Amino acid sequence: MPTVTFFGATGGVTGSCFLVETAHQRILLDCGLIQGSSREEARNGEPFPFDPASIDGVVLSHAHLDHSGRLPQLVRDGFKGWIHVHKAGRDIVEILLEDAAWLSGKEAKQTSRNNRNRGEDEVEPLFTREDVAICMDRMAPLEYQKLYEILPNVHLKLHDAGHILGSAVVELRTLENGAEKRLVFTGDLGQKGSPLMRDWEPLESADLVLMESTYGDRLHRSxxxxxxxxxxxxxxxxxxxxxxxxxxxxxxxxxxxxxxxxxxxxxxxxxxxxxxxxxxxxxxxxxxxxxxxxxxxxxxxxxxxxxxxxxxxxxxxxxxxxxxxxxxxxxxxxxxxxxxxxxxxxxxxxxxxxxxxxxxxxxxxxxxxxxxxxxxxxxxxxxxxxxxxxxxxxxxxxxVGGISAHADQDGLCDWFRGFRLAPAVALVHGEDSARKGLADVLKERFSVDAAVPALGDRLEY
Ligand SMILES: [Zn+2]
Ligand SMILES: [Zn+2]
Structure with missing residues (x-):
């Protein structure tokens, strides 16, 4: 049976990173920066908790840095496969990564100058513009609603998530010993009725859903x-x-x-x-x-x-x-x-x-x-x-609270209602109070016991 390991965005909203493993392949969903206090952000410079060279493919839900910002390091540290992403998301991620590289270079210079004055070591930026260019060469741009075989017996379909341009809900189908399993990852889910973005596209079936919960305990103003x-x-x-x-x-x-x-x-x-x-x-x-x-x-x-x-x-x-x-x-x-x-x-x-x-x-x-x-x-x-x-x-x-790019509690439930049979759920990408709020309503409205995984937890599905 396939498994998913939670390497980020568990008790918070940043550092999105999940490893899906079958008997034959390892696929990474997102590879995002940790954003927050400088102590937390220092973790971005540490080695990955897995060997990047052992990953066969990456799927990127959307361009935001908390989902994409460690991809240049992943490639630099040995990842050799393709990064699958919506084609508009690819263009957005390029400018965000370039900007992050520029910022990281500027900060490293500043810190190095301070360190030199104190007789301490210089520091390197997290990644450079060159790292970004090499990373962009690994990107495979895709369309919504097409089924792609990204690896042997691994199929991918992207559904519009209505969050930002090129954002996707990821549907990953794996075949092992004749049994197909479907994992759905919301990435970040948009709020319906955005003036600019389309509404998210509903899904009907999944074995396991990794569901974002940023506003899982709140409702937006109209x-x-x-x-x-x-x-x-x-x-x-x-x-x-x-x-x-x-x-x-x-x-x-x-x-x-x-x-x-x-x-x-x-x-x-x-x-x-x-x-x-x-x-x-x-x-x-x-x-x-x-x-x-x-x-x-x-x-x-x-x-x-x-x-x-x-x-x-x-x-x-x-x-x-x-x-x-x-x-x-x-x-x-x-x-x-x-x-x-x-x-x-x-x-x-x-x-x-x-x-x-x-x-x-x-x-x-x-x-x-x-x-x-x-x-x-x-x-x-x-x-x-x-x-x-x-x-x-x-x-x-x-x-002004009404133009959020994230679905609120009712919006998340509305999306979940699309499934014909309620799948298993793991809540990610939300602070603990938000995850608890969403877990409560999923139980109440759909009789679903949602898992609330911690960092490093592994789930079979
Ligand atoms: Zn986002
Ligand atoms: Zn996010």
């Missing part, structure tokens, strides 16, 4: 309310003669915000504003979304084909000079900038100049992990720390 809320914040900013800052993840959230602004252009009275897309990574990600418009929701795809995500007063600011010039504008600017949790990127410069002003409106639309400046803002901190400097928060901070 999208309609959220859009109304954004409209009101823009109104407020116009009345208060201030700017609007939107920290946004480069992939997904940035494009969704652009689409919302474009779609509601008249209704939200955007003619008088100057709108800035001030994120180099977000600009590249937006181009990739435009190139793969056929994977977007049809209404959005039509708009994207027509506009390529542009509208009359949108300025694309590539250079640092262009970005700095924004801070001379006192009012009437809407700025979309990275990073999503305010841990890096150009949003920090805008905070430095504008967070203290009472007229500034900050719109936070994404998940904010503990310990990040974004989380401090959401929690109402009177000041936040950026570049070691304390910045007073004079701005009004708005958390």
């Amino acid at each position: 999208r309609r309310e959220t859009e109304q809320e954004i409209k009101e914040i823009l109104q407020k900013a116009a009345n208060g003669r201030g700017n609007v800052l939107m920290p946004a993840f480069a992939v997904g959230r940035t494009q969704e915000l652009l689409y919302l602004l474009g779609k509601h252009y008249k209704d939200w009275g955007l003619e008088g504003w100057q709108i800035f897309l001030d994120t180099p990574l977000g600009i590249r990600a937006t181009e990739i979304h435009a190139r793969h418009d056929r994977y977007l929701r049809p209404a959005a795809a039509d708009w994207v084909r027509e506009t390529r995500f542009r509208f009359p007063n949108l300025r694309i600011t590539e250079t640092a000079e262009q970005s700095m010039a924004i801070n001379r504008i006192q009012s009437g600017a809407i700025v979309i900038a990275g990073s999503g949790m305010c841990t890096g990127g150009r949003i920090r410069h805008h905070f430095k100049h504008q967070l203290g002003r009472s007229g500034t409106q900050v719109i936070i639309a994404g998940f904010q992990a503990e310990g990040t400046p974004g989380r401090q803002l959401v929690d109402g901190a009177p000041s936040i720390t950026i570049w070691g400097e304390s910045l007073r928060v004079g701005a009004q901070v708005h958390t």
